[in-house]
Amino acid sequence: MSDNTICLQLKKLLSSEAQVQPGDAVDARLLTDFLGYEKGHAEVYVKAACAEDVRAAVAFACEHRMSVTVRAAGTNLVGSTIPQGGLVLDVSGMNRILELDEENRTITVEPGVLLCDLQAYVEERGLFYPPDPAEKNATVGGNIATNAGGMRAVKYGVTRDYVLGLEVVTPDGRLVDLGSKCLKDSTGLNLKQLFIGSEGTLGVITRCVLRLIDKPESTCHALVGFKSLREAITSVNEIKQALLEPTAIEFIERKVIALGEQFTGKSFPMPECSAYLVVTFDGRVGEPDHRLQRCREVLEPFHNIEFLPLTDPAISSDVWTVRSALAKAVQTSGLWEPVDTVVPLSDIATFVDYVSELSEKSGIRILAFGHAGDGNVHLCILKDDLPVEKWPDTLTYILSSLYRRVYELKGKVAAEHGLGRHKRNYFLKEVDPQELALMRAVKAAFDPHNLFNPHSGYSL
Structure with missing residues (x-):
């Protein structure tokens, strides 16, 4: 035909x-x-x-x-x-907000609604949708399909924690409702959760029922500068052990920030530092400021740090503009490969040290930033001046080395971007065969002809 x-x-x-x-x-x-x-x-x-x-x-x-x-x-x-x-x-044309149920604290939307539009809509009404991936022009359906996380995951969790119900079309063309507006459910298998993070391998999401919470009354941020990335990451455990309930703890290397500055035309404070943490607190009026001051006290024993509360609107705007543009900034620098991994919190510094060693050994520039509060490490592998014909083999070597180390540390190759085509071979090489067999059995139950995203992730 x-x-x-x-x-x-x-x-x-x-x-x-x-x-x-x-x-x-x-x-x-x-x-x-x-x-x-x-x-x-x-x-x-x-x-x-x-x-x-x-x-x-x-x-x-x-x-x-x-x-x-x-x-x-x-x-x-x-x-x-x-x-x-x-x-x-x-499904980008299916972008309507269908219902806001303030009594049940839910919103029902089509999958093509942009994250930025959803967040603006509910916040204008005093409500809050906590998942906050950096790409605000992503769709809600895409966020669900990859179980996107973002900066606020350390306090509020990830997309999975805010999906109450889904309407889906299964691979045989049936329209099925999964979940509900109920906050609790132990009624049989939770099929809705299988679709979250499935990357389009089990069917198509056509409607989403999302949980909302009250919008925090107050939010404050601080930029903390360090002489080394290891010092920055090591300090994260001190913040968490102090029970300060940070909303977000981001780590960024100075060399990544430099790319963001070039791309946005904005300046980042404390340019003499080698690495930074961006720490956020939210809550009732007065609580975030108190926690921010306590955070400053907790970090005082660390030598050679600078602590800058982001109270100046202009400076704060520049910081967040640069941070939000990092992926796009790297994109303009030429060929690159994004890496999204997660390791146990106790092993973040160990993994980042390994990344530095691998970069020095290979001569390939690898930039690091990510969500230090939940172990999600983002890396950017840049081709730079490497001859284009050498790039595929070099990239394969770098990725194989990185993912092998991730698994040695009992981590996972994907934290919030999914597996897709790019990570498929590395995942299949490292995953436990029994785990893979169970995943494929679930896939076969929904999609016996392997039609949906058949070349992606765990698919047959």
């Missing part, structure tokens, strides 16, 4: 608001991920306008044994949205 024939048949099944294009006419940006280095291909592209469009498109794909790659904003960093033929199903 030709691509044009597929399009004609799909148009008959979908609403008039849906868009259908043959694969050779699709914008290349819809066949890749945020990095844009690898381009996929597709037989047909569908931009759904409603859940019924999704159901009909998936049922058609199932009938004709077409693979399905789900996408929305395209901010994915590990290749999960790169199709290898079949149907590209875009």
Whole structure:
């Protein structure tokens, strides 16, 4: 069946608001991920306008044994949205806020709603959606599909902790409701949780019921400068042991900040420091300021530190502008590979030391930043002046070394970006065979023909 024939048949099944294009006419940006280095291909592209469009498109794909790659904003960093033929199903047009239930503290949205729009909407009404990934133009559905975390995870948890219910389309074209508005549920298997973090391998999310909490009355931040990254990371345990309940503890190397400054045109305070922590506290009026002062006292025994409360709006704005732009800043520096790993809190410093040693040994620049409060370490591996023909083998060596060390430290290769295509081989090499077999058994129960994201993550 030709691509044009597929399009004609799909148009008959979908609403008039849906868009259908043959694969050779699709914008290349819809066949890749945020990095844009690898381009996929597709037989047909569908931009759904409603859940019924999704159901009909998936049922058609199932009938004709077409693979399905789900996408929305395209901010994915590990290749999960790169199709290898079949149907590209875009849900970014399903971007309506459907219901705000203030009595039950829930909001119901379609998967294409942007995180920034959701946060602004609820905060204007005195409510709060805590998950806070750095990419605010990501969609809620994408956040759920990768179980995105972000800076506030140390206090509030990750996306998984705020999803109460999902409407999904299974790979055979059935529309199924999972979960509810209830805060507690021990009624059989929690199938909703299987979809969270599944990266589009089990079906398509078409509606999301999210838990909200009251918006904190007050928030304050401080920038803490250190002479070395190890000192910065070592101090994190002191902050946590002091029971200060930080909202976020971010660590950033100075050499990463320099890229952010160049990209944004903003200046970061304390340029003489080699590494920084950005510490955030929130709560009732007065509580965050008290905790911030206590944090300063806790860190006083560390030598050669600078502690700057971010009370000046201009300075605070510059700090957060630079921090939020780090991935985009690195993107402009040339070929690079983002690494998102997690290790036990007690081993963050050990892992970062290993990264420095590997960088020095290989001659490859590796930049570090991340969520020190929960062990999530982000790395940027840069090609710089390395000849392009040497980049693939060099990158494979660096990634193999990093992920092997992560597993030695009892960590995981993905904390919040997912596995996708880029991490698949490294994951399959290190994962326990019994764990992998169970994952694939779940996949087979939902998707017996292995149609959904078949080349990604743990898929067959």
